[in-house]
Amino acid sequence: MKKNKKRKVYLDNTPLDEALETFFNALSEVEADTLAGETILTENAHGRITKEPVFAKVSSPHYHASAMDGIAVDSKKTQGASLRNPKILTTPQDAELVDTGSPIPHDKNAVIMIEDVDWAGRNEVEIVESVAPWQHVRTIGEDLVATELIVPAGQKLRPVDIGAILAGGVTEVTVEPKPRVAVVPTGTELVEPGERLKPGDVVEFNSRVLSGLVSQWGGKPSKEDKLPDDYDLIVETIKSLLPQNDLIIVNAGSSAGAQDYTYQAIKDMGEVISHGVAIKPGKPVILGIIDKTPVIGIPGYPVSAVLAMELFVKPLLYKWQNKSVPKQEEITAKISRRVVSSFNAQEYLRVKVGKVGDKFVATPLGRGASMIMSLVKSDGMIVIPQMREGLEKGEEIDVKLHRSKENIESTIVGIGSHDISLDILSNELSKRYPPYTLSSAHVGSMGGLMALKRGEAHMAGVHLLDPETGEYNIPHIKKYLSDQDIILVNLAYREQGLLVAKDNPKNIYGLEDLKREDVKMVNRQKGAGTRILLDYKLEELGISSEQLTGYDREEVNHLSVAAAVNGGTADCGLGIRAAAEALDLDFIPVSKERYDIAIPRDFWDWEGIQHILKVIRSEEFKHSIDELSGYDLSASGEILHC
Numbered sequence: 001m002k003k004n005k006k007r008k009v010y011l012d013n014t015p016l017d018e019a020l021e022t023f024f025n026a027l028s029e030v031e032a033d034t035l036a037g038e039t040i041l042t043e044n045a046h047g048r049i050t051k052e053p054v055f056a057k058v059s060s061p062h063y064h065a066s067a068m069d070g071i072a073v074d075s076k077k078t079q080g081a082s083l084r085n086p087k088i089l090t091t092p093q094d095a096e097l098v099d100t101g102s103p104i105p106h107d108k109n110a111v112i113m114i115e116d117v118d119w120a121g122r123n124e125v126e127i128v129e130s131v132a133p134w135q136h137v138r139t140i141g142e143d144l145v146a147t148e149l150i151v152p153a154g155q156k157l158r159p160v161d162i163g164a165i166l167a168g169g170v171t172e173v174t175v176e177p178k179p180r181v182a183v184v185p186t187g188t189e190l191v192e193p194g195e196r197l198k199p200g201d202v203v204e205f206n207s208r209v210l211s212g213l214v215s216q217w218g219g220k221p222s223k224e225d226k227l228p229d230d231y232d233l234i235v236e237t238i239k240s241l242l243p244q245n246d247l248i249i250v251n252a253g254s255s256a257g258a259q260d261y262t263y264q265a266i267k268d269m270g271e272v273i274s275h276g277v278a279i280k281p282g283k284p285v286i287l288g289i290i291d292k293t294p295v296i297g298i299p300g301y302p303v304s305a306v307l308a309m310e311l312f313v314k315p316l317l318y319k320w321q322n323k324s325v326p327k328q329e330e331i332t333a334k335i336s337r338r339v340v341s342s343f344n345a346q347e348y349l350r351v352k353v354g355k356v357g358d359k360f361v362a363t364p365l366g367r368g369a370s371m372i373m374s375l376v377k378s379d380g381m382i383v384i385p386q387m388r389e390g391l392e393k394g395e396e397i398d399v400k401l402h403r404s405k406e407n408i409e410s411t412i413v414g415i416g417s418h419d420i421s422l423d424i425l426s427n428e429l430s431k432r433y434p435p436y437t438l439s440s441a442h443v444g445s446m447g448g449l450m451a452l453k454r455g456e457a458h459m460a461g462v463h464l465l466d467p468e469t470g471e472y473n474i475p476h477i478k479k480y481l482s483d484q485d486i487i488l489v490n491l492a493y494r495e496q497g498l499l500v501a502k503d504n505p506k507n508i509y510g511l512e513d514l515k516r517e518d519v520k521m522v523n524r525q526k527g528a529g530t531r532i533l534l535d536y537k538l539e540e541l542g543i544s545s546e547q548l549t550g551y552d553r554e555e556v557n558h559l560s561v562a563a564a565v566n567g568g569t570a571d572c573g574l575g576i577r578a579a580a581e582a583l584d585l586d587f588i589p590v591s592k593e594r595y596d597i598a599i600p601r602d603f604w605d606w607e608g609i610q611h612i613l614k615v616i617r618s619e620e621f622k623h624s625i626d627e628l629s630g631y632d633l634s635a636s637g638e639i640l641h642c
């Protein structure tokens with residue numbers, strides 16, 4: 001039976017703290033905020049945290065043991081022995097042969113090492129020194145005495161702890177539980193990774209992400225099979241998972257769509273404590289309890305899902321394990337762009353962070369909740385409180401880091417024009433010079449120069465044609481960065497041309513064709529070198545931008561222009577040959593241009609920049625670029641302008 005009529009179209013907007021408090025209070029009321037300890041074999045307990053102290057059951061050693069290979073003796077019988085006056089002991093009565101670890105006979109109390117003994121006859125040994133009682137004997141309990149505390153509660157067990165516990169005769173320990181968490185992906189559109197994709201299919205990867213997070217936070221995930229959007233199936237599955245799980249996570253179907261059943265399913269089986277929290281992303285999170293078991297509806301969009309997990313699941317798992325949530329390292333950084341935020345929610349903004357000179361700079365990443373790459377690229381998170389309209393460019397803000405500060409200090413911040421060779425540069429750099437990494441933000445060539453001007457980048461990729469002189473980059477640097485000492489290094493010459501669909505169905509052969517009524521173009525953003533080149537070429541041809549359809553549609557890099565042509569929403573756009581190749585498009589050459597890297601002299605001697613230069617000049621880099629089409633590397637690595 002489908003329950004479309006039960007669709008909920010209204011979400012609350014509860015402040016985060018309130019939602020958390022209400023949920024945790026509700027859990028403690030049904031005693032679902034604590035878990036019993038788990039008793040496991042000691043030998044499997046590495047890394048687990050003791051819930052109870054561990055006391056030795058037996059002593060170690062539990063008998064008097066020889067510490068050396070030699071003879072066991074009664075020390076009294078060795079008294080008076082010396083070099084001048086050796087003593088003869090008979091074996092085995094007065095001197096019994098023992099190995100390291102052997103029990104000491106009850107009438108003996110010391111050991112003489114075998115190398116200090118001479119055989120005087122078949123059953124006689126000669127000793128030349130008297131020995132003290134218990135010499136070379138490990139007495140009972142020397143290491144551990146039965147009943148002694150081996151490790152206290154709350155200790156993360158290391159291999160040496162496991163050894164001591166086993167030596168103390170304790171084969172099982174009670175540890176903090178690994179909360180059992182079922183992860184149920186839902187959505188009729190979901191297909192398994194690797195399947196052939198039809199339009200509308202979505203690769204099911206969230207359950208793998210959420211399960212990974214559960215493990216990372218000490219839980220034991222069980223990834224369930226994906227379910228279609230079917231109310232009855234969702235109810236049945238939750239019901240069957242309740243007995244053997246401490247927490248059930250239902251992923252997606254949490255918001256207000258016609259196929260969103262998670263809310264209704266939880267409500268019908270138990271209680272929904274909260275639905276809709278004033279956070280962005282992650283708003284439609286559902287906090288519920290069924291039969292004393294928490295059931296959380298995590299939104300479907302990957303970024304919303306990860307954030308909702310961080311905010312609601314992580315504290316619960318840590319609480320259950322009697323641990324506090326580890327603190328994330330925090331720094332203060334300057335934000336490189338203005339960010340407008342909504343009054344409706346507390347926003348979590350993913351940022352890339354780099355240290356330029358002596359200050360940290362944070363650059364916002366894509367804000368879409370579906371963009372898992374924003375999490376992949378992210379170095380940290382900025383929280384914009386609900387009652388703030390946003391952040392002003394240059395404002396100092398706190399950033400919670402998820403990479404180490406050391407890593408961030410080894411990040412070369414490149415801001416500017418996009419070129420595929422930068423990805424190769426970045427790859428080669430990380431391979432050859434860890435921990436150095438290159439972080440590239442693509443804001444166009446002018447954006448790159450402005451970032452250098454504001455001291456927010458170590459380098460900028462630029463290809464700016466000066467329409468007056470026909471010269472690349474130098475006139476712009478002289479004009480806009482006149483007060484800065486900039487070194488320009490050539491990365492490559494590259495071909496720019498029109499990207500058109502495979503086999504050129506619209507028969508586009510040059511910029512003149514952009515005037516045709518049946519040709520729709522896509523442009524780059526203002527300040528992008530490619531746009532300046534287009535304007536320059538159009539002016540040369542006496543074509544005005546008003547004559548062109550699509551001139552005002554802007555994309556921010558070559559690949560998005562290529563994607564627009566590939567997707568059929570535009571017939572052509574100016575871009576580099578490598579972008580055409582990447583998406584299997586045809587390419588109509590228009591011009592060859594110089595793509596350089598501008599580096600402020602202040603950073604020239606910094607190891608990070610020196611590594612970049614070494615990579616640019618390396619054979620491996622040149623070889624990888626040669627495999628792309630449309631590049632000329634004859635001047636690559638040359639210094640062009642100081």
Ligand SMILES: Nc1nc2c(c(=O)[nH]1)N[C@H]1C(S)=C(S)[C@@H](COP(=O)(O)OP(=O)(O)OC[C@H]3O[C@@H](n4cnc5c(N)ncnc54)[C@H](O)[C@@H]3O)O[C@H]1N2
Binds near residue numbers: 203205253255256
């Ligand atoms: N009218 C409204 N529409 C939406 C609202 C709203 O308040 N009113 N909220 C939006 C917000 S905010 C979010 S977040 C999403 C979350 O919606 P659901 O939890 O219902 O998730 P779905 O719509 O089912 O999926 C969203 C998106 O994520 C993809 N997805 C789902 N599961 C997986 C998975 N296991 N692996 C990978 N990707 C997955 C799914 O295919 C969708 O593309 O709702 C907004 N809408």
Ligand code: MOO
Binds near residue numbers: 279283369
């Ligand atoms: O919560 Mo949604 O995650 O804002 O996109």
